[in-house]
Amino acid sequence: MKLNDEQNKSVFSGVVLGYLVLVLHILLILGLGFTVVLIKGIYDFRWLILIVGIALIGASSYYFYHYFKQHKQKLSDLMSNPAFTDRTLEISLMGGMATMRLGHKDDSLKLIQTDTETEVKQLESSESIQIRELSKLSRMLDDELITREEFLKLKQEIF
16 A cells, blocks of 8 residues: 555654654653752752852942942942932842832822812701702602602602
8 A cells, every 4th residue: 555745744744743742741751850859959958058148148248348448438428329319219138139229209209198278078058958959859840750749748858
């Protein structure tokens, strides 16, 4: 039995697809094994990682101290720089993984909101409430939404 070219191509592509699936499964198993070994290695060396982290923080602190000493500056001089005038400065170490954010000049924080206008608020009197309800009733009567008897009954309830 002879196969034509299209059948050969479909058989070949099926075999290649099968090998690709097999290779991807092997890569997945290797990746999972590598991940387990890596996590186990990190767990075993957690104290070393902590010490190296503290050493990095100490080295960066020494670098900043040495930089300020060499340029004869103080931290207050840096903060009085015109670039920081009327701006907010947020420094986040662990929450933002050592980030610094400089706000815009118009980002003024208002802890207490103050109103410049003094608006006097008063309760509505019972007479004005009655007048408003009577005007609504009269409009409903004019629009023929209620009858004259209903209007008189509701008017008595209002008074």
